Amino acid sequence: xxxxxxxxxxxxxxxxxxxxxxxxxxxxxxxxxxxxxxxxxxxxxxxxxxxxxxxxxxxxxxxxxxxxxxxxxxxxxxxxxxxxxxxxxxxxxxxxxxxxxxxxxxxxxxxxxxxxxxxxxxxxxxxxxxxxxxxxxxxxxxxxxxxxxxxxxxxxxxxxxxxxxxxxxxxxxxxxxxxxxxxxxxxxxxxxxxxxxxxxxxxxxxxxxxxxxxxx
Numbered sequence: 029x030x031x032x033x034x035x036x037x038x039x040x041x042x043x044x045x046x047x048x049x050x051x052x053x054x055x056x057x058x059x060x061x062x063x064x065x066x067x068x069x070x071x072x073x074x075x076x077x078x079x080x081x082x083x084x085x086x087x088x089x090x091x092x093x094x095x096x097x098x099x100x101x102x103x104x105x106x107x108x109x110x111x112x113x114x115x116x117x118x119x120x121x122x123x124x125x126x127x128x129x130x131x132x133x134x135x136x137x138x139x140x141x142x143x144x145x146x147x148x149x150x151x152x153x154x155x156x157x158x159x160x161x162x163x164x165x166x167x168x169x170x171x172x173x174x175x176x177x178x179x180x181x182x183x184x185x186x187x188x189x190x191x192x193x194x195x196x197x198x199x200x201x202x203x204x205x206x207x208x209x210x211x212x213x214x215x216x217x218x219x220x221x222x223x224x225x226x227x228x229x230x231x232x233x234x235x236x237x238x239x240x241x242x243x244x
Contacts, residue, residue, distance in 0.1 A: 030199050031205045033060065033062065034051075034057070036100070037223075038099070038219055039210060041217050044104050047100065050210055050211075052111070056230075057210075061119060063119070067128055071127070073091040097218060122141040122142070123152060124152065130155070139162040139164060141163075141164040142165050143166050144167055147170075187204045189203050190203055191206075192208050195232070198236060201239070206232075208223075210224055210229055
């Protein structure tokens with residue numbers, strides 16, 4: 029069964045109550061898990077300052093301004109964890125620096141996501157690997173890097189998930205995971221344009237489950 033993950037990202041608009049509402053909306057829509065983003069704005073802006081691809085996506089907005097706007101404070105995380113667990117949802121987080129991993133380990137974060145922009149950042153990969161927790165890794169085309177699907181001698185083919193930035197995209201058959209950004213209506217955030225409302229997420233969950241049932 030495809031795991032449906034609701035990405036909270038910065039769609040809380042800087043308010044803890046909104047983050048809690050988003051978790052509740054994810055559960056009501058039928059999601060299986062919620063994902064957060066853990067980073068220090070200044071540290072992340074410094075790490076990415078020379079990344080032309082990141083700067084292009086920022087659209088002329090300074091990275092420090094953007095990351096301060098979408099930041100999820102560490103002090104919120106115990107509340108977010110408690111809320112997710114109370115709603116019967118799995119939870120995990122993206123990390124962007126070894127310090128983020130160290131903090132989340134104090135909350136026994138069950139798994140970690142590494143974003144496509146950090147997919148070659150060994151410091152972060154090493155920090156996550158040393159926890160022994162599962163890793164969710166996003167990848168994207170990078171100049172000079174060829175990404176191949178590896179097949180071992182037992183004929184194992186790794187399944188692929190989908191990190192969607194469109195309400196119309198559904199995962200392929202057998203995908204282990206699909207991730208949708210979730211937003212609250214009336215809350216204006218930088219992620220709004222590629223995020224789903226609760227109603228849209230509910231429709232996608234229903235379509236995914238119907239496809240799975242029809243394949244049985």
